[in-house]
Amino acid sequence: MTDGDFLRVSDVSKWYGDEQVLDEVSFGMDRGDVTVLIGPSGSGKSTMLRCVNRLAEAQEGSITLDGEEVLSPDTDVDELRREVGMVFQSFNLFAHLSAVGNVALGPRRVLDLSENEARERAANQLERVGLADQLDSYPAELSGGQQQRVGIARALAMEPKLMLFDEPTSALDPELIGEVLEVMRSLVDEGMTMLVVTHEMSFARAVADEVVFLDDGRVVERGPPEQLFERPENERTGRFLERIASHD
Amino acid sequence: MAGATRPRTVGERVADADASAGKALLVAAGALFWGWLVVSWVNRWLGGAIAPVGEPFVAPDAVESAFAAVPGLAAVAADAAFVVELSPVLAQGTWLTVVITGVSLVCGFFIAVPLAVARVYGRFSAWLSLGYTELLRGTPLLAQLFVLYYGLNLAASVPASLSGVFPRDVVWVAILGFTLNGAAYQAEYIRGAVESVDEGQITAGRAIGLSKIESIYYVVLPQALRYAIPSWTNEFVYLIKYSSLAGFITVPELYYRANQVATDTFRYTAVFLILGAMYLALVLTASKFMERVDARVAIPGLGANRER
Numbered sequence: 001m002t003d004g005d006f007l008r009v010s011d012v013s014k015w016y017g018d019e020q021v022l023d024e025v026s027f028g029m030d031r032g033d034v035t036v037l038i039g040p041s042g043s044g045k046s047t048m049l050r051c052v053n054r055l056a057e058a059q060e061g062s063i064t065l066d067g068e069e070v071l072s073p074d075t076d077v078d079e080l081r082r083e084v085g086m087v088f089q090s091f092n093l094f095a096h097l098s099a100v101g102n103v104a105l106g107p108r109r110v111l112d113l114s115e116n117e118a119r120e121r122a123a124n125q126l127e128r129v130g131l132a133d134q135l136d137s138y139p140a141e142l143s144g145g146q147q148q149r150v151g152i153a154r155a156l157a158m159e160p161k162l163m164l165f166d167e168p169t170s171a172l173d174p175e176l177i178g179e180v181l182e183v184m185r186s187l188v189d190e191g192m193t194m195l196v197v198t199h200e201m202s203f204a205r206a207v208a209d210e211v212v213f214l215d216d217g218r219v220v221e222r223g224p225p226e227q228l229f230e231r232p233e234n235e236r237t238g239r240f241l242e243r244i245a246s247h248d
Numbered sequence: 249m250a251g252a253t254r255p256r257t258v259g260e261r262v263a264d265a266d267a268s269a270g271k272a273l274l275v276a277a278g279a280l281f282w283g284w285l286v287v288s289w290v291n292r293w294l295g296g297a298i299a300p301v302g303e304p305f306v307a308p309d310a311v312e313s314a315f316a317a318v319p320g321l322a323a324v325a326a327d328a329a330f331v332v333e334l335s336p337v338l339a340q341g342t343w344l345t346v347v348i349t350g351v352s353l354v355c356g357f358f359i360a361v362p363l364a365v366a367r368v369y370g371r372f373s374a375w376l377s378l379g380y381t382e383l384l385r386g387t388p389l390l391a392q393l394f395v396l397y398y399g400l401n402l403a404a405s406v407p408a409s410l411s412g413v414f415p416r417d418v419v420w421v422a423i424l425g426f427t428l429n430g431a432a433y434q435a436e437y438i439r440g441a442v443e444s445v446d447e448g449q450i451t452a453g454r455a456i457g458l459s460k461i462e463s464i465y466y467v468v469l470p471q472a473l474r475y476a477i478p479s480w481t482n483e484f485v486y487l488i489k490y491s492s493l494a495g496f497i498t499v500p501e502l503y504y505r506a507n508q509v510a511t512d513t514f515r516y517t518a519v520f521l522i523l524g525a526m527y528l529a530l531v532l533t534a535s536k537f538m539e540r541v542d543a544r545v546a547i548p549g550l551g552a553n554r555e556r
């Protein structure tokens with residue numbers, strides 16, 4: 001298989017204390033690709049995502065984004081994070097800010113837009129995720145699905161080159177999952193490059209260019225969804241897929 | 249929301265009426281208290297435009313005869329006259345108490361916030377912050393005031409430009425002492441609130457490219473300071489009362505003056521009852537005010553749930 005090189009993760013290893021949580025992880029994505037990371041709890045999926053925007057520091061290996069080494073000590077971490085959007089399982093919306101305030105904070109304080117420009121950009125992004133009518137609602141006044149869409153808008157407002165999603169729907173009631181996946185699909189259609197941790201297999205099947213199965217910090221198997229889901233080569237992959245299928 | 253339109257029971261309506269009568273009484277008492285204080289202060293600044301400085305607004309004799317004329321109040325006529333006679337001194341003392349408390353509280357706040365942030369997010373600075381708060385909370389406030397006043401003789405080093413503001417240079421020493429001490433207590437309350445802000449909030453801030461300090465400033469503190477208000481109000485209330493310790497380093501604040509009058513007149517009970525009422529009025533004002541602030545800045549959707 002040919003690896004993309006827009007985002008290239010090569011032999012990344014990471015330890016927390018003595019515990020190794022990532023073990024020579026490698027994969028690559030082209031611009032506009034969607035890669036889905038799956039794996040059991042504790043296998044290192046979140047850690048892998050966080051290494052990409054340096055919320056976690058990998059000790060070994062290399063990650064390049066658009067040709068630039070992410071793990072180099074010279075990398076401007078804040079600059080990197082401007083270019084990489086992240087969406088969290090627990091939304092992590094700024095509790096004291098309205099939807100517009102949440103989305104506008106980055107443009108205002110990081111990109112240094114004027115208050116008006118930032119709010120306008122925020123309003124546009126909220127419209128993009130279908131929340132044009134909730135601009136002034138506060139997180140505690142929104143449903144989980146709405147909160148997560150604000151979270152997506154907040155990341156999009158920085159005009160990132162790459163979006164990271166860490167189980168964006170797993171904290172949601174089943175009836176709210178659809179609206180979030182729908183927004184994510186529309187991003188795929190717009191050509192956004194997305195690295196997604198999710199156990200929504202139908203989503204992965206529909207939009208992923210590649211699925212990477214992590215277990216115990218190692219890439220056990222990766223490939224296009226139809227191959228990985230229908231004909232897994234590794235026995236562990238098969239068992240994992242059976243397990244989550246039985247949960248659905 | 250749904251419950252808001254439910255018709256209220258008779259019991260509830262009576263309770264509401266009682267509550268609003270009580271509230272009206274409290275507001276009236278508060279208005280009287282603050283009206284009297286403000287008019288007294290303005291009068292003194294204007295050099296006695298309303299009444300000669302140091303004289304009550306109404307003649308104590310007139311009050312005494314007015315009270316004596318009402319059958320039920322005749323017994324307290326002499327005491328009423330005494331209170332009126334005392335009023336200029338009380339107003340003057342209360343002025344200093346309010347200023348010392350207010351200035352110390354505000355200055356202390358600006359020290360407390362960095363202390364709290366350092367304590368939660370710092371490494372070396374966390375130890376410094378811990379050392380500071382433990383030292384100041386672990387030793388008697390009066391001892392701290394004595395160190396500043398007698399030990400370091402700070403009153404002597406108050407610059408001339410400042411010394412004219414208050415009747416005594418030592419007021420600045422008291423303000424410094426209460427600022428440093430109050431900062432330690434405020435820092436503890438604020439630290440608790442900072443710790444209660446979910447870690448994901450900072451992570452999200454950092455993920456959009458804010459630095460750690462920016463995330464703390466734009467994301468953590470706006471939430472933490474809101475959450476801190478109820479417990480922080482304790483420090484406000486304590487400081488009002490603790491400010492009476494300034495009397496021990498000869499600051500002529502409320503307690504100091506009342507004590508002087510009591511020693512001069514031997515009417516200890518009456519004087520200290522009135523003194524208590526004054527402090528109570530200040531404390532009630534402070535806590536009601538902070539309740540308003542708390543409601544005003546409550547985060548929509550969260551505020552309602554946190555209501556008692």
Ligand SMILES: Nc1ncnc2c1ncn2[C@@H]1O[C@H](COP(=O)(O)OP(=O)(O)OP(=O)(O)O)[C@@H](O)[C@H]1O
Binds near residue numbers: 016040043046
């Ligand atoms: N900040 C941390 N400090 C220490 N250990 C950590 C930390 N974060 C994660 N770990 C450990 O690293 C391992 C991988 O965690 P990670 O969160 O990446 O797994 P995951 O695949 O995302 O799991 P889940 O599906 O439960 O979210 C786990 O054993 C976890 O306990």
Ligand SMILES: [Mg+2]
Binds near residue numbers: 045046047166
């Ligand atoms: Mg995870």
